[in-house]
Amino acid sequence: MFTNFFKKYKLPKYRISQLNNHYYKEFLASFDEMSTLPKELREKLKKEIQLPLLKVVSSQISKDQNTQKVLFKTSKGSYVESVLMREKDRNTVCVSCMSGCPVGCIFCATGQMGLEELLNEHQIVEQILYFARILKLESKKVTNIVYMGMGEPMLNLENVARSVEILLDKEMFDIGKRRITISTAGYIPNLEKFLNMKYGVKLAVSLHAPTQELRDMLMPNISRKNTLKDLFEVLDTYTEETNKRITYEYVLLRGINDSVEHAKELAQLLKNRLALVNLIDYNENSCFDFKKSKNTNLFKKILEERNINCTVRKSYGDDIKGACGQLGVAKI
């Protein structure tokens, strides 16, 4: 974030480290707090770099206190939501890479907003730093980051890639690569580019249907041009080269994609592939007529009987609309 500033004032290396340390490791939110920097330098920074990068509009905490959803506003006036999910052994931040999303999956609240703004790498990282500041007060840390908030990461590839670089950089946020998960609906051209960048982060693919026909119905904008056949060609090459397992997200919609037949088709599709299926119970909301499936356990059983690894994603914060597929509903 400070690159141009560093260049302009030809700052010595140790000053750059101090600044990065204050911002990315100590999570200081203003230049005034950066006490190791001379006052004159802090004044210059304040003049040239506007902090905070995202303004907090509202913050809600779920009844069980485990989920916090924050609504941010960008300098252009778009809204972005991010969620912190607390568990015993981990604190996961779900970040957005866009305000809204152009993909328009028919069950997704964010998709109904359309694309409002692509976030830059610093705005993406700022969402994580915001929660890191809160956790720091409790002597806790952000342990995991998932790009599963608003937006399709592969349609904001350059900014997403740069944000990953900041997060991995030892001089900056410095988190382990396997603690970051990028989730994509499968926009193939950019997915290939991203995989070739070889960051080593985890990959999740929003599958949601075992057949081309059903996927075309649920995710029409992405599925028709990025067919399952082509998508699996890219994913198979990736697993062959890396031996890394891919997570497949599958939101269960009652009467749409949750039958015994669908489970068998999904097992067949993923047979002999390094895969983990993450079943997601649909969070019913007033925007859509879709209903939560009653077949979650049966669906899981059918997959497991066919040796497909499967988990059911714990739902976080549906009382504050912070759960999967709900971001973007409650705009102010």
Ligand code: SF4
């Ligand atoms: S599911 Fe993901 S890709 Fe589809 S509309 Fe929602 S945010 Fe976009």
